[in-house]
Amino acid sequence: MGKQFRKGGRGRGGRRQRDREGGAGTEGKSGNYKSDEWSSKLENERFEAYYKTQNILPDDEWPKFMESLRTTLPTTFRITGSRKVSAGLRDAMIREHIPNLREAEVDGEKGNISRQEAVSMIPPLLLDVQPHHIVFDMCAAPGSKTAQIIEAIHAEEGFVSGLVVANDADNARSHMLVRQTKRLQSEALLVTNHQAQMMPNMFIRERRRHTAQEQAHLAQVDRRQRSRAPPVQILRRGCQLLRVGGRLVYSTCSFNPIENEAVVAELLRIADGSFELLDVSAELPGLIRRPGLTSWKVVSIKGNSYDSYDSVPPAERTKLQPSMFSTGVTEGMNMDRCLRLYPHLQDTGGFFVAVLQKVKPFNPDLSAAQTPPVTTTTDADAPVEEEVKDVDNDADMEESLEPPSKKRRTDDASEADEADDEVAAEDDATGDLAEEGAGDGDGDGDADSDGDKKGKRRQRQGGEDPVVLVDAGNKELESLRSQFGISDEFPKDQFIVRTTNEVFKTLYFVSSTSKRVLAPPENGRVKFVHAGVKAFVRCDAARNNLYRVQSDGLRVTFPFLGDGRVVKATQREDLLALLQKEYPLFTDFTETVRTKLQKMDEGCAVIVYDPDVELGTAERRLYHVLMIPLWRAKVSVNLLLNKAEKQSLLWQLTGSLQAEEEKRRRRIENGRDAQTGRMPEPTPSNA
């Protein structure tokens, strides 16, 4: 694969790894230290003793390793977009932002900005996401890796065939995920809100619907699979959901073999040949890595280290599990194929990555899981044949129809993982709901009677609005298509709404694969926080031409809009008129734009501006084609953007905000337009 690992840019950020290491079991509590202790002492004897015992590095590297832990992390950024856009952005960062950031002070410290740690970019790269893949990001918020995965899915032009399901157990964080990925405007993103280890099976179906009897059976299988609680819970669920041939990446920001190799080894052991570690030594040339450990010690609560569970005196077994030990387990597992990244190797945080491939169905015999003895009961359910098929790429995300395993654990010894550890699995194969969720719950933001609201609340899926696919022949949809002259090549059957009301307000566009996940009735168990991109919103204040096109969805909708609703600007002045004046008159524009506006009916349109045409290769901040929705009123127009978006565009066009801020302040003080001195003309956006 052609991906390289390159790290550049400096500036100091956070600590090198999370402060959990250094003690018994997966919790590592006995070695804990508080952050103020960390920063004042930068010493931790137990940490050093623990990792020396683990033999994670040769002795002669130890001083460099420790020294590197005592320095703060470099601040790293990931720059995305096409080659041209990303090169332009990188230059602008180096030219304008980095000098400013170096001087920025937060709480008396310089250079403290949000960032993505360099090593955290590795798992999506090793997942080797291709545009047709189906990827499940199990513990996804705040979403930096999800964003990377979405970008990979969109690496090709045109309608996307892949899918990204991003999940987080925390409802607020799952909504945060929606906000963080909004800028990517992906119709291929579904956000769900489940405990990953309890993730319901998801069905991707094209051909035939299950009978009611089959559905009931599948629901039963699903409940049963999810109710089992072996020690490797989230990873195991990922393994079940992944289809044969798919790749799974397990990563942690920990050095601790108990959280790393021990977890992978136990999985490989119970997987009994259905998973293998991939050799990724040729991938990401430039990334300096060390092999995974083949043996390690387990340190008891009293601080004694042991090679095997049997050698631990019963009194010291608290918190220890047989699955934590390496003795007699790792042979033939190729544990050296795991990647260990240490801070001193390339000035990054500490990290662990394992890339696994599913080579045959995963039916772990949980009775063989290395846990302290538990009672098991035999489950007599018969296996069911697999019938769900993916037509395009033969990809089924679910393996729910695999025979259920034969033993059921009845203990509850394993609590949910803390899930700082992350699993993302890929398979060959945003509208802001958070904003709307805060409203009346129907996703439409309309004022409803109390009775209606109660009814709607009942319809919600675990607190989220229902997902309803809009019928291709829907009358509202037809009138919208004619309003914007949308070409017949644009799919009619890939819109969803988040309401069961016949009158809907917001239409989201979803990819064809997303649609196939949203449609099957069995997926009613899945709590979808978000799906697709906000494409059109109904505006009841308008007398006709009811719908407004949304900037979130323009990347997909724009190529299919009719010329009648598109204004082509070739001069920056036209953009500036829109950005600097609140309600510019038609006469404020250059001739081409003015004429187009005068000929148009009232309603929503899109202005498009390609900086390449006017600015060539001149030094600039704008590197992509601008497409902005506007409202054409009787004699004036108004951009349908919020203030922050306008300010950002103004900066990209002029590099200056101050003068505009000053004008805006004066306008607010006077309650009228500073340029024209008149009160703004009412439009649907200010009505």
Ligand SMILES: C[S@@+](CC[C@H](N)C(=O)[O-])C[C@H]1O[C@@H](n2cnc3c(N)ncnc32)[C@H](O)[C@@H]1O
């Ligand atoms: C370290 S963060 C993940 C960072 C993320 N992958 C990224 O690259 O931006 C861990 C996340 O896991 C979530 N989480 C914790 N336990 C979980 C579980 N059982 N199932 C799903 N998500 C879980 C947390 O809410 C948190 O948002």
